[in-house]
Amino acid sequence: MRLPRAGSAGDQRRGPAVVKGFEWLARSLKESGQTHFFFVDAVLRRTLLELERVGVQPVLAHTEKAAVYMADAYGRVSGRPGVVAAQSVGTANLAAGLQDAWLGRSPVLALTGHKPTGHQHRNAYQEVAHAPLFAPVTRHAAQVHDAADLPRQFRQAWAAAVAAPPRPVHLDLNGLMGEFVETSETPEPPAALGAWTAPRYRPGADPAAVRAAAAALLSSRRVVIVAGDGAALSACGAEVLALAEALRAPVATSLGARGMISTRHPLHVGVVGNYSAPPANRVVHAAELVLFIGCDTGDQVTHAWRVPRPGTRVVQIDADPLEFERSYATEVALLGDPRAVITALLAALGTPARDDGFLAEAQATMAAWRKEIAPRLASDAVAIDPARLCAELTRALPADGILVADTGYSGIWTGTLVELEPRQTYLRAAGSLGWAFPASLGAKCAAPDRKVVCWSGDGALYYHLPELETAKRRGIAVTLVVNNNSGFGQGWPSYLKQAGNRPVAAEQVLRFGPTDFAAVARQFGLKGIRVERPQDLAGALAEAMAGDETCVVDVVTDIDCRAPEPWTPKEEV
Structure with a gap:
């Protein structure tokens, strides 16, 4: 016999309310601020009915990849994990779709069904091992045996998805459609995680590293800033502009960071790398010191590691310590949220007297490009x-x-x-x-x-x-x-x-x-x-x-x- 739900008069006398897994999941998504749930049938059918009842809109897509792409963009815009689901046989397609979310640093929570333990390794119809499929494209992955495990694992997965940098996570639910998790019970109250948005934490950098970075930046007259996807995620456009003004430094961006500062601003020189108009690559290549802010230094943003020149001095700000020393020797590495780090760096720089010569060169290059392209526009x-x-x-x-x-x-x-x-x-x-x-x-x-x-x-x-x-x-x-x-x-x-x-x-x-x-x-x-x-x-x-x-x-x-x-x-x- 089921105990009354939370909020009834008998709760304190009878102990915590017990709910089915599908009820817990639907209410947790609702209380965490989710408005939509993207999926391909057949999966979590009880949950889908409950989601619709509580006001979360189920969005049935025509392919698992399309459903993932919807969840990916939902996560990028909202800061909360986009949630996507598919049954066991659709798991491989769903995993393939997570590649873009992984590369784009997007918070996505993927839910899939898997056939029960007794069916594994017995040539079960349409079943393949799921863990290897998700390993390259998720930060965290776990199997959920029943509803008793769901609250803890849901919180852990959500927290992992919105950590810096955000990445997809995967919960593999017991049952072809996750039905064993849906129909078992948990006494836990629904989770309300809507405040856990990416990036969840904003740590500052070591003060000694901030001072060293300020000294390095002031020692060069030809400084350029390259702001990447991590800077856009940190929403530090105003801070980047303030830093560029203090240093009289032109600003280039990765493709994913385009628009974080006005593309018409006099300090902006465009996207750098393979997807670049000519000015940005010219300017970054001509710099003596490049300040990378939340930028991954991969082949696309560096034009196959030719821009900046090999050997260029580099100062790097990033929330992910694994991004340091990937492609360029880093003179000073500042580990922390870009917005928090730049705020400290601005204080350390003060109001220095700077030579405008390099910035004038960059602006002339940009003006010539705009004049050249104008007839085509x-x-x-x-x-x-x-x-x-x-x-x-x-x-x-x-x-x-x-x-x-x-x-x-x-x-x-x-x-x-x-x-x-x-x-x-x-x-x-x-x-x-x-x-x-x-x-x-x-x-x-x-x-x-x-x-x-x-x-x-x-x-x-x-x-x-x-x-x-x-x-x-x-x-x-x-x-x-x-x-x-x-x-x-x-x-x-x-x-x-x-x-x-x-x-x-x-x-x-x-x-x-x-x-x-x-x-x-x-x-x-x-x-x-x-x-x-x-x-x-x-x-x-x-x-x-x-x-x-x-x-x-x-x-x-x-x-x-x-x-x-x-x-x-x-x-x-």
Whole structure:
């Protein structure tokens, strides 16, 4: 016989209330501030019914990867773990989708079912070992045998997900659909973890290291700041700008940190690395000392470790001690939350007298680039130059809008030519083609009062086109802008050159369509706008963003228009 639930008159006489696992999980998610739960059937069916009853919206996706991408963006926008679930047979697909969340430092809580212990190692239908699948893409993973274990393991997993840097975590629940955890009981009250957001802790650096860093920075006249995804997570844009002003240092960012300071600010020189317009790489390469702030120094942000130059002096701030000494010898390492560390560093620097020469060089480089690219931003060419699309999107994006970009050319176009302000949010794929559209749906779930715009290439959109049905069914309103050039534009010219006198062979590999995605949207019951002339872009974007449902803006662009290419040091070519 079950005891009364918490809050009844008999609680104190009869002891703590006992609830089923599905009740505990649903109430804990609700009390922790979760608004949506992303999944592919069949998993946690009792929990799903209870979630709907208590006011958490279940979002059924068409693939496990799409569900993960939704949870990924939800986590990035809300700071709380995006929650995603799949049954045992979908576990491998779900794990594969976590790669982007891992690389993008996103808090995600993955819940999967597994067949009970008595079925393991006996060729059970559709069952493979789960632990090896999740090992590369999670910080924490555990099996949950029954509801008695769930409260402790739920808290531990959530805490791990929002630690710095945030990462995905995995709980593997007993039962094909997690049913043994759902139907067993626990006396624990629901968890309320909504205050545990990423980054949960903000430690400061060792004062001696702060003093050493200040001395190093003041010893060089040619200092540049490179702010990365960890700096964006720390929300330290104002502090970075204050530091740059004190040092008279130009600021470059990683792609994931674009927009943390105004891209129009006189100290800003753009995204550095492989997805860079020319100025940032030139400026960072010319520096004597680089201050990395929450930046991972991987091959993309350093243009394959050529920018900055090998041997350049480096001071590095990071909340993760494993990021030091990965790629460059670090003169001074400051372990701590970037915002807390910069605050202490500003106090140590005071108001030094600085030479503006290097900053003037950087600003001249940036001004020359802006003058060079300006004609393309106003191009009236048909088919449309994506640079013009970037300019129109800059004007159309609301002051608090969220821009979600796919990988490859989508990241390069938006990361070099769409101007952003700190109140806006830029989310980019960490590498998985097709990530952006489902991610935009998750972002909208996390921020229902903000306009969300997705930039996807047509090649990327084919991956998760069925999620148009999800957007329609669940009433999730985003503006999906399709850079539709009927092919994979990033690799097109080089492959065409490789094909030599056989252009048809290149077309068979990298060209597809043409597809009218506006017409496809209408087949899903959504609004679709086809844009073939640049003069129609502004009106189409305004109409799409004014609506209260997902609208596809299908923009016919020129595959031969090249995105900005990164500057590469001559000696390294």
